[in-house]
Amino acid sequence: MTKMIQCISPVDGRVYAERPALSLPDAEEMAARARAAQPAWAARPLEERIALVQAGVAKLNEMKDRVVEELAWQMGRPTRFGGEFGGVNDRANYMAEIAAETLAPKVVEDSDKFRRYLAREPVGVVFIIAPWNYPYLTTINTLAPALIAGNTVVLKHATQTMLVGERLTEAFHAAGVPEDVFQNVYLTHDVTEALIGQRAFNFINFTGSVNGGATIERAAAGTFAGVGLELGGKDPGYVMADADLDAAVDGLMDGAMFNAGQCCCGIERIYVHESLYDAFVEKAVAWVKTLKLGNPFEPESTLGPMANKRFAHIVRDQIAEAVAEGAEALIDPALFPADDGGAYLAPQILVNVNHEMRVMREESFGPVVGIMSVKDDEEAIAAMNDSPYGLTCSIWTADPDKAAEIGARLETGTVFMNRCDYLDPALCWTGCKDTGRGTALSALGYYSVTRPKSYHLKKVTK
The missing domain is CATH 3.40.309.10 (Aldehyde Dehydrogenase; Chain A, domain 2)
Incomplete structure (x- = not known):
């Protein structure tokens, strides 16, 4: 029997939205599509990926009235504050501005004898598990650099703000980002943990509770996937x-x-x-x-x-x-x-x-x-x-x-x-102790969604 995931509006207590959760086989197929789409996306020129991400953010801005109303119904924020567009735009633009310099190879030597340099490559498939309190801001922190760096992205949003993932994918797809490159999914906890344990993802970014972060770490144990965790605060x-x-x-x-x-x-x-x-x-x-x-x-x-x-x-x-x-x-x-x-x-x-x-x-x-x-x-x-x-x-x-x-x-x-x-956005967003570990934003934010690759090219044989 298909499980329905429901958003209960805090405004009046009614079911504001509900969607069916993916079964494990359907979720595995989704993850496989993300994996298959990644090489072609990474092969596109960096400038093209940057332009598509910026176009996606622009399309999201066109939905402002709809987004602000939906946020009020889903998590109760007064409409007078107008959503999260200022921060979303600033963060996406900054990450776009620094992408070329941050992702460029770092040359150690380029002489008549050797070419030695350190490159950065996308990790593969990035899984974002986003929270409800600032649902667009927290997503864009990882979404923008992940896509720009050449990864495909799977987004699982909090039940309380379940429509946010739909709006983001709607905007980015309208801008030209392929559907399999950026997917929004509805998953139960057990299916989520199963996918992580099956190495469906190369990096998992989770924002939520300490207990939730511990669960993600346990699910990822032995997969060697990177994990970024922003957990509790006081x-x-x-x-x-x-x-x-x-x-x-x-x-x-x-x-x-x-x-x-x-x-x-x-x-x-x-x-x-x-x-x-x-x-x-x-x-x-x-x-x-x-x-x-x-x-x-x-x-x-x-x-x-x-x-x-x-x-x-x-x-x-x-x-x-x-x-x-x-x-x-x-x-x-x-x-x-x-x-x-x-x-x-x-x-x-x-x-x-x-x-x-x-x-x-x-x-x-x-x-x-x-x-x-x-x-x-x-x-x-x-x-x-x-x-x-x-x-x-x-x-x-x-x-x-x-x-x-x-x-x-x-x-x-x-x-x-x-x-x-x-x-x-120019400074690293990170924490310590039970707040978790990981880095978002700044140049360091790209390091979470890329891996280093060293090149030692000897031009002579003696």
């Missing part, structure tokens, strides 16, 4: 004594609450120098009270529902446990009447928190943040490192040298100063 912010207080409040609270807190690099815990703590908390509370929780199609809504009511349930439990353990909740949920006990969840600020509380240790991925006072940099560094995760950190100060000095001691993939919740 990103900290540190407000130093010399910080611009208003800028810190605005930046960090937006980083904590935007997209209902459902951001890979969202701010989930804040440490404030004791000299600014009271003022920061007061201004943070005032900032949150300006938010409007409501239907994502209403233009005044700045917070929509969380993507699924079970995600909101996790956050509610964390808040309730923290309060029972002595934390103080500073936001009265009554200020947000749209909070329905389900997917619609009022934002919350917690103080009197500590690192024994789940809300300060486990990923929340919702509109809640804990704020603690620290007496100096040493206490802040210890607190920021006291986490199983390491994706980004955000330091607020007037001193870039000090920020770099502190950043060097932090267990994290990216150090931000005076900003947060951002991806710079």
Whole structure:
């Protein structure tokens, strides 16, 4: 019996979309088509592959109104924010701009005796398992360099944003990318693991939970396929004594609450120098009270529902446990009447928190943040490192040298100063500890989807 995969809309709880999952034989046939199509795609000139990827992104931009509406229905983001097109365009364009230089052979010697150089070749078939929270952005991070480098791509998108894969393939196929070169699929977990174990793919990029990443690693064990994992996060912010207080409040609270807190690099815990703590908390509370929780199609809504009511349930439990353990909740949920006990969840600020509380240790991925006072940099560094995760950190100060000095001691993939919740396509997106491993974006992003090949050509026989 065919299994149906369903997207339940957080807006009204109805089944918004459903598609049949591929059987294992059908999935194996799909993977075989991707494998067969790869050599011809790689044989095309690099300039042609770049142009087709850029044309695909342009076609996607033509679907903006449709995409924004579908995102609101699928994962609850307010339509006022207009989708993810700015980031998608920036990242795809940057990866296109650096492709020729990054993928060019690195010549060691070209003399009358030897030609020695290091080339990069596509790995083959790239499998992207994409998340729902920023479904287009997270996909383009790997999709653009993978196709440009000469790989074929199979995309399995999260059930919550299942239509995203259809829109991406629709756009890229309309631009001229062959259907077997870029395929969107609906797969169950067991079929996904079976394909990985059968060496159907040469590189697997997964963005999701720590448990999901561990499952992918186990499935790939012994296949020698490359694996890139962006997993959980509990990103900290540190407000130093010399910080611009208003800028810190605005930046960090937006980083904590935007997209209902459902951001890979969202701010989930804040440490404030004791000299600014009271003022920061007061201004943070005032900032949150300006938010409007409501239907994502209403233009005044700045917070929509969380993507699924079970995600909101996790956050509610964390808040309730923290309060029972002595934390103080500073936001009265009554200020947000749209909070329905389900997917619609009022934002919350917690103080009197500590690192024994789940809300300060486990990923929340919702509109809640804990704020603690620290007496100096040493206490802040210890607190920021006291986490199983390491994706980004955000330091607020007037001193870039000090920020770099502190950043060097932090267990994290990216150090931000005076900003947060951002991806710079020229810099590598990576993490450490339980956040996972792998590289995306920047020149290093091409290294994940290519392999080195050495050439030692001797021109003489003696």
